[in-house]
Amino acid sequence: EDKVVQSPLSLVVHEGDTVTLNCSYEVTNFRSLLWYKQEKKAPTFLFMLTSSGIEKKSGRLSSILDKKELFSILNITATQTGDSAVYLCAPNDMRFGAGTRLTVKP
Amino acid sequence: EAQVTQNPRYLITVTGKKLTVTCSQNMNHEYMSWYRQDPGLGLRQIYYSMNVEVTDKGDVPEGYKVSRKEKRNFPLILESPSPNQTSLYFCASSLWLAGTNEQFFGPGTRLTVL
Numbered sequence: 001e002d003k004v005v006q007s008p009l010s011l012v013v014h015e016g017d018t019v020t021l022n023c024s025y026e027v028t029n030f031r032s033l034l035w036y037k038q039e040k041k042a043p044t045f046l047f048m049l050t051s052s053g054i055e056k057k058s059g060r061l062s063s064i065l066d067k068k069e070l071f072s073i074l075n076i077t078a079t080q081t082g083d084s085a086v087y088l089c090a091p092n093d094m095r096f097g098a099g100t101r102l103t104v105k106p
Numbered sequence: 107e108a109q110v111t112q113n114p115r116y117l118i119t120v121t122g123k124k125l126t127v128t129c130s131q132n133m134n135h136e137y138m139s140w141y142r143q144d145p146g147l148g149l150r151q152i153y154y155s156m157n158v159e160v161t162d163k164g165d166v167p168e169g170y171k172v173s174r175k176e177k178r179n180f181p182l183i184l185e186s187p188s189p190n191q192t193s194l195y196f197c198a199s200s201l202w203l204a205g206t207n208e209q210f211f212g213p214g215t216r217l218t219v220l
Contacts, residue, residue: 031203031204031205031206032205032206034205034208034209041213041214042196042211042212042213042214043149043196043209043211044211045208045209045210048207048208088148088149090149091205092204092205093200093204093205093208093209094139094151094154094164094204094205095151095165096141096148096149096150097148098146098147098148099148
């Protein structure tokens with residue numbers, strides 16, 4: 001059975017901190033792993049990862065995939081209050097993890 | 107504007123009263139799906155559709171029906187809603203097969219079944 005586990009479930013940091021969010025997975029016929037950000041509304045797309053070891057970056061956010069060890073991490077540097085959200089990972093964009101709730105305090 | 111729309115956005119109903127939540131996308135996407143989101147459980151897929159007249163069950167299809175008669179529309183039907191279907195529902199679409207392109211999500215429908 002396919003599995004997706006995100007950790008930690010919840011995280012509280014202060015502005016300027018760096019955070020690392022984890023996603024481990026077991027899925028059949030792996031094609032890609034996607035990360036989404038969900039504020040108080042619909043999820044919005046962050047990254048799609050298909051190859052191991054290649055970092056994707058967008059501003060202060062970056063993500064990398066390890067297909068051998070079956071995990072991905074999402075890093076956020078110099079966090080801001082606007083980064084407060086639930087971050088979801090989704091292997092094959094079909095089965096979503098429960099998410100990591102990030103709270104950034106001023 | 108490229109978007110996924112859902113209606114209604116909020117709905118309170120009673121057990122057993124059939125309802126339909128509509129979903130429409132204007133991006134000519136092949137793939138559409140429905141999710142429900144419950145606290146602590148993340149997004150769980152209900153049904154998905156690869157193309158017109160092609161639908162398949164996701165992880166939690168019991169109590170739901172869907173149809174895909176036109177490419178742009180993918181309604182979710184609850185024939186006899188029950189309180190355990192109280193949830194936040196999202197429709198999503200992507201250009202092609204899941205995992206090849208990102209999904210675009212609708213704004214969500216908050217359903218309460220009394």
